[in-house]
Amino acid sequence: MDDSLGDMGQEPDGRTLHFGEFYGHAVPGAEADSDAGIAVVMGNCQAESLRIMLDGAGLHTVRVPPVHELTAADLPFLDRLLERTTLLVSQPVRDDYHELPLGLRQLSSRLAAQANTVAFPVIRFAGLYPTHAIVRPPSDLSLVPPIVAYHDLRTLAEASKRVTMPTVVTPKAVRAIATDSIAELTRREEAFDTVRASDLFARPGFAQMRTLNHPGNAVFAAVAERVRHRAGLVEHSVDPGRALLDSVHAPRLAAVIEAFDLDDEPASDWVVGGAVVADADVREAHLEWYSQHPDAVEAGLARHRRALEILAAA
Structure with a gap:
């Protein structure tokens, strides 16, 4: 990308390297399948786990910061990514979230005409932890x-x-x-x-x-299957090889x-x-x-x- 951090003369820090493709840095193997659609999953901490479960079988997902971590400085990178996005998967973020145009409706309006949008819920279930x-x-x-x-x-x-x-x-x-x-x-x-x-x-x-509010792998797998179905994509299952959102029990x-x-x-x-x-x-x-x-x-x-x-x- 011509607006990558390297082109802007900034030395990448840990965050920009972690979200390297989002910021325009080359990520080995990130776009190996040139025919794959580009997907962005937007939301809270659940979004990254769902992204992992969606990747592959005709879909290349790009890791992006959680919506609550995005800043005004990130908007040019986000807009450039949305121009290429074929599938936006997002939780129902409200318009002007954190005084930025990050609402689901606002993001959808910046997609190309042929792009698709699928919403997934903020998953909270109190039955297992009732207090x-x-x-x-x-x-x-x-x-x-x-x-x-x-x-x-x-x-x-x-x-x-x-x-x-x-x-x-x-x-x-x-x-x-x-x-x-x-x-x-x-x-x-x-x-x-x-x-x-x-x-x-x-x-x-x-x-x-x-x-x-930290689902396990089985929940993310089921939601990913439903997202793919609504988006008209082929069935696809992912084994991430590790437990997702596993830091707190x-x-x-x-x-x-x-x-x-x-x-x-x-x-x-x-x-x-x-x-x-x-x-x-x-x-x-x-x-x-x-x-x-x-x-x-x-x-x-x-x-x-x-x-x-x-x-x-x-």
């Missing part, structure tokens, strides 16, 4: 608590000093949380006309989700295992980057963080009121 939640503090939506980015509703309630939660989660509560979570995912799929993922959790298991409650009649053993600790982290240590770190960010507590109680009610009542 966990994602909370964005109003004061700074990028803030996350230490150690792990997942909030435990029981710890959140404790930090509020006014909400009382039972000490034991019941299988009844787990099933109710799962039903609500599937319903919400289905609602989003229908609202944004995405391929389906909600039906994959009719019989949930821990191999499907490592955390609330959440604890596994006995109530979840009982609720879904699973063969797994309960696990009381987190696994973060291969290291075991006690849930009690996470709790203490998060309570301290909540004391410094009380707006996160209020936002969490408001956003996840339904889940808190289910856990308290069951």
Whole structure:
């Protein structure tokens, strides 16, 4: 590309090398099949795993930064890539995301006339981790608590000093949380006309989700198959040779295992980057963080009121 970083006189750093083809750097074997269509997968951390599962069989996928990491300086590279793209696969990103033209509709409008667009959902399933939640503090939506980015509703309630939660989660509560979570995912799929993922959790298991929003390989494989089908591409399966989105594993409650009649053993600790982290240590770190960010507590109680009610009542 004539606007590669090398041509601009900039020495590539680790990030630009990691996303080398996006920034116009030669990547060995990246475009070996000249007849292959060019695909871009846009979204959060799930997008890269789906890209891996889509690559091949007439489709050359280009690794791009997650949408929340893109900056204004990246737009020329993105626009140049979109000019060549034959298939855009994207989560339903809103218009002017981070004050940049990165919305699904905006990206689609910059494709060539013959290009295709397929949307896939932001995959969250709380049934396997019924006490966990994602909370964005109003004061700074990028803030996350230490150690792990997942909030435990029981710890959140404790930090509020006014909400009382039972000490034991019941299988009844787990099933109710799962039903609500599937319903919400289905609602989003229908609202944004995405391929389906909600039906994959009719019989949930821990191999499907490592955390609330980190799917396992089987989920990505199924979604990739549905994307290819909607795009009119031939069937194709990929074995990446490794577990995708594998850096964090959440604890596994006995109530979840009982609720879904699973063969797994309960696990009381987190696994973060291969290291075991006690849930009690996470709790203490998060309570301290909540004391410094009380707006996160209020936002969490408001956003996840339904889940808190289910856990308290069951």
